[in-house]
Structure formats: C-alpha cells, structure tokens
Amino acid sequence: MNYILGTAQFGLDYGISNNSGKVKKEDLVKLLLFAKESGFKYLDTANAYGDSENRIGEMYEITKDFDLITKTAHIDPDKNYKKNLEYIKKQFFESLKKMKRESVETLLVHNSIDISIQNGEKIYQYLEELKKMA
Template sequence: MKKDLQTKSSKLILGTAQLGSMYGIGNKSGKPTKQKAIEIIRYAFSKGIHTLDTAPGYGDSEILIGEFINEQKDKQEILPTIITKIPSVHLSSSISSESIDFIIEQSIRASLNKLNLKTIDVCLLHHPNDMVTYNGHVVIGLLRLKKEGVIKKIGVSVYTPEEVKMAISLGCFDVIQVPINILDHRLIHSGLLHELSKCKIDIYARSIYLQGLIFLDPNELPPYLQSAKEPLEKLRKLSDQTGLSLSELSMLFIREIPDIKKIVIGCETISQLKRNLEIITLPKLTDDIIKQMHLLFRDIPERVVNPTMWK
C-alpha cells in the first residue's frame, strides 16, 4: 500500500509559488513562514513528491528549496528534481544576441546559486512570447545551455492553445507546462494534448484548481468574475450529485487524462498537501461522471479559464 501511494504521489509536482509569495485568488492562509514552508517541502518529499516547481518570480521560493537541498546533501539523501523558469526578457529591439545570451545565463546562474545546484533539471520560459521574441534568440540561448549541460531539459509555460501550437512548431522543447482543469477543456477538444504526446513532449498540468477559483462561492464572486458564476454553480451541482468534493472532481478529472505526465499542485499548509495526497490515490471516476464533465464544461469562455484575462 505504501509503495502504491509513493507511485501515485510521484505523478504530483509541488508548486512552490504559494510558499515564496502571496499567490492564488482563493488563498486565505497567506504566505507561510519560512519554517512552515520548508516543513511542507520536507513532507511532500517524504511522501513521494520528488519534483519541485519554482521560478525567480516566486519570491523566496528558490531560496527555500535551496535550503532543503542543502539538508538533503548533508544527509547524503537523494535530491529533488527541480523545475525553474527564465523571466520574460525585456530589452531594446536592437539588442545583440550576445547580450540576450548573457541575460539568460545570468538568470540561470542566479537560480543555481539560490538552489545550491550545479545543473537545472528543467528550465522553462516563464512567458510564452519569448518563444518568438528577438528572432528566437531566447530559445537559442536555452538550447546552448542545454548543450553545455547546465540545463538538462528545456520547455515553456503556456496559457493558450495558440501558444501550444507555437511550441510544437519549434520542435525543440522537452517539456511543456499547460493550464488544464475541470473547467478548461481547450487542449483536450482541440487534440493538442495528444499532438504534444506524439511529439514526445512531457506534459505537466498546472492550474488544476484554476488558482482557487473553483472553490469560490458563486454568489460572492467579484464583478470581473461574474461570467464564472454559472459554471461554478454547475460544478457544485455535480459535486452534490456524485458525492465527490470539488477538489476530488478536479484532481481526478486531470489524473485520468493519459497524455498528462505530471500534475503541479500548490498549497499554503500541510493539511492542504495531505488532502491532495489522499485524492491522488482515490479510485477512478466512473465513465458516466467523466462524460458529464465533458458535457457540462466543454465550452467555458476563455475569460473564465484564462487568469490573465480576469482583470
């Protein structure tokens, strides 16, 4: 049983945005203390979550992970797999490719220093526009660092199906981090998830709780999220009908998609983490429930499922 739990939990990635900064529309706990944040990382690792997702933009996240990595080194224990990101590159249009290389390498070296590592397992472009900015020199810079062994795998974090298509067309990424959840079926019905798998690009699902939106009371939404009221009401009705909680429906829906390799989950407390670990081991959803999900939430407007359009 313990081995089975470890196997299922290994599908999870601990997202650390909430540990290093105030993050998520449904975040009521706030940013945890440094001690509690490291305790969460320790607990996740002890339960088989051996991949951590971070970024320079996540406040103290890289530093917290670096302290945990030092602990592991001191105990001569295995180290976590680390995903970090390159912040968006904003320079003058006439900047040289050498300058772009320097900025990218500077960002990676800063992350390595905070993480107490010599190589990055996975490095993603944090902003998908950088796939094409500066005539592709940002991607070229990442490829160079991969060739030199500073980065093992490269990829991109995207928001839209169009950005997924762009990532596929470039033909150079090992990993893609995509938004997908019980309300956001854009990549499923477009066939893009399957296309990514055919291209042997590892798919990491993020935003499975839509930054906490699915937990909000439909009657207490801010004005800019009123379009989410109807789908959230339908979700609650489905929860009542099935006897499954909102988090159970949301996690299990994503877990059952065969093309998805890993699922990024964030938390502010150990109790939230424990709950996610419980859910990942639950039995499969019935075919009838999955069919209802596809019927109910097939065409939710992008202004609901894309957080960049909320305000």
C-alpha cells in the first residue's frame, strides 16, 4: 500500500476542523520530512489548492523525492470545448513549472462532471495527448 499526503492545507485555510489556517513554512518543512521518513510516496495537490504547488516547488530539495499527483483545472461547461482544452493545457504546464517538474505521476480529473458534459470524450482524448507531452 502507498501513502499519499494531501496538500490542500499547504496552500489554503482548508478543512472543517482547521483552526490554524494554512500550514506555516517551518511546520511544512517538518511535516514533509516526517512524511518522507515515514514512507509516504506521493503528494496530492491541485492548482485549485491556493499556493500549494508554489510551496511544493519552493521546497524542491525536500519534495523532489515524492511522486506528484495533481488535478485538471475546473472547466466551464458553457465555454467552447476547444477553449477548455487550451485552459487545461495551460494550467497543467503552469502547475509543472510551479512545482519544478517536467511531469507528474498521476493527473486526476478534478471534477468528474468535466468528462460527462457534452464533448467530455474530447477532453478525455486530449488528456491522452497531454500524457504524451509530459
């Protein structure tokens, strides 16, 4: 079994029981080192998680040994699907740049409705192309 550390609190005041807000830098360093020493293999992040991707990139010397999981940007079902494809690509490559990576282990569709809307199959096909690019 693999252990995955979620990173929403790296970049946002996230969580129903979160009283302390976004994780402070010194606590984040300790948390990442603990996760690394404890056998966590993955960091699960998303562009939608505030500045979590930036923080992962800023701490590259610690995070470089983790495989990354990120998510597609939320798309607008009212927009032309080609614009949505461009947006997904733009956000994905911006995420890679922020995290100082050339690729990620896994790309999740953040909102499942994104592939069930009209032209959802084209979005899926595009994700297959994106997979070859990164």
